[in-house]
Amino acid sequence: xxxxxxxxxxxxxxxxxxxxxxxxxxxxxxxxxxxxxxxxxxxxxxxxxxxxxxxxxxxxxxxxxxxxxxxxxxxxxxxxxxxxxxxxxxxxxxxxxxxxxxxxxxxxxxxxxx
Amino acid sequence: xxxxxxxxxxxxxxxxxxxxxxxxxxxxxxxxxxxxxxxxxxxxxxxxxxxxxxxxxxxxxxxxxxxxxxxxxxxxxxxxxxxxxxxxxxxxxxxxxxxxxxxxxxxxxxxxxxxx
Numbered sequence: 001x002x003x004x005x006x007x008x009x010x011x012x013x014x015x016x017x018x019x020x021x022x023x024x025x026x027x028x029x030x031x032x033x034x035x036x037x038x039x040x041x042x043x044x045x046x047x048x049x050x051x052x053x054x055x056x057x058x059x060x061x062x063x064x065x066x067x068x069x070x071x072x073x074x075x076x077x078x079x080x081x082x083x084x085x086x087x088x089x090x091x092x093x094x095x096x097x098x099x100x101x102x103x104x105x106x107x108x109x110x111x112x113x114x
Numbered sequence: 115x116x117x118x119x120x121x122x123x124x125x126x127x128x129x130x131x132x133x134x135x136x137x138x139x140x141x142x143x144x145x146x147x148x149x150x151x152x153x154x155x156x157x158x159x160x161x162x163x164x165x166x167x168x169x170x171x172x173x174x175x176x177x178x179x180x181x182x183x184x185x186x187x188x189x190x191x192x193x194x195x196x197x198x199x200x201x202x203x204x205x206x207x208x209x210x211x212x213x214x215x216x217x218x219x220x221x222x223x224x225x226x227x228x229x230x
Contacts, residue, residue, distance in 0.1 A: 033216055035218055043203070043223070044224075045207075045221040047218045047219075047220070097212055101159065101162050102147060102162075102207070102219055103159065104149075104157040106155075
C-alpha cells in the first residue's frame with residue numbers, strides 16, 4: 001500500500017529562520033513520483049516540485065530546496081530565510097506506477113511569524 | 115481549457131437534498147481525481163478516473179456518493195441525501211496518465227459545499 005507521512009502537524013518559526021518540512025513515504029513500486037504542493041490561506045493548491053524515483057539529485061529553487069533520499073524513503077523540503085508569505089499548508093504526495101493514484105500526506109501547517 | 119474548472123464554486127444545500135459537482139479537466143488529461151478537504155484538514159482521496167473508467171472507488175465515504183466521467187473529459191460527483199458531515203471543499207485535479215508521461219496533478223479551485 002502507498003502511504004505518505006508528514007509527522008509535523010504544525011510548525012512556527014520567526015521570519016528569516018530556515019525550516020525543514022519532513023516527508024516519509026512507503027511504496028512497493030520501483031517507479032514512482034513524489035510531489036510537494038503549497039496551499040496558502042486562499043485555498044488553491046500550488047504545485048512546487050515533482051521528483052521521479054530514479055533521480056536522487058537534490059534540487060534548489062531560490063529559497064526552496066528538496067532532499068530526496070531513497071535509502072530512508074524521505075523527501076524533505078527546506079525553506080531558507082523564511083518569509084511571512086511562506087505561511088501555508090504544505091503537502092507531500094506520491095504516485096506509483098502500479099497504482100495510478102496520487103496519495104497525499106496530511107500536510108504541515110507552517111506559520112512564519114514577523 | 116487553460117486550467118481545471120469546477121462548478122459551482124459555492125453550494126449551500128438543505129440536508130437531504132441531492133447535489134451535483136462538476137469538474138472540467140485540462141484538455142488531453144486522461145487522469146482525473148476527486149478529493150475532499152474538510153476545514154483545516156488534509157486531502158481525503160475519493161475516486162480517480164483513467165479515461166471514463168474508475169479503477170479505484172475505495173475512497174467514496176458511502177453509497178450516497180457516486181461519480182461519473184463522460185467522453186474522457188467532464189466529471190460529475192453526485193452526493194445523494196446530503197448530510198451535514200458532507201460539508202467540505204471538494205477538489206478536482208487532472209493530470210497526464212503514467213503512460214502519457216506523468217506530470218503533476220493540476221487542481222481546480224474547488225467547490226465549497228455547505229449542508230444546512
